Amino acid sequence: GQNIDQPTEMTATEGAIVQINCTYQTSGFNGLFWYQQHAGEAPTFLSYNVLDGLEEKGRFSSFLSRSKGYSYLLLKELQMKDSASYLCAVLIDYKLSFGAGTTVTVRA
């Protein structure tokens, strides 16, 4: 099977920064996605990394190190609406294999 690990829960204060780490050991690798999922809703796309380095998109940034099997999602200037589950997913051939998700709670 595929091993994709991320922390279960994180809590942060409104306006702060939170970094969600994801490590993976998979049978293949064609890229890594981060998705946001609010309770009872479908995941929405946040970022995609296929090469090493940092991809920045507004308040969200994602980093990838393929040699270390490691990625992180950085959320800046946290807002209450950022409270959600964040899913790390590895693309293997054309299929996505998901981590269990990290529930982020933003407190006022």
Place this chain on the structure above:
Amino acid sequence: GAVVSQHPSRVICKSGTSVKIECRSLDFQATTMFWYRQFPKQSLMLMATSNEGSKATYEQGVEKDKFLINHASLTLSTLTVTSAHPEDSSFYICSARGDYNEQFFGPGTRLTVL
């Protein structure tokens, strides 16, 4: 991004009945769609890959006779849960594959089997 719809959004049925869930790509043609299942506080588990005009490919441990998948057109895939039982109660999510292997997810269907 592309829009994917699912219908129904919520269904409650009696044990032993069959339930059909539709997944549509609204503004693009999707030759490949995926069906996932998500139990509470767990991640998405891929059930099967649906290819237009051919048989679906099921993941290990997923019964193809219980979860019937039909992908008859480039914009529609259906999942039928046959003879549903309480343990089939879950959140079922479909996605459509884009040109760069990204996936666009539908809003999900909450199935409750009594």
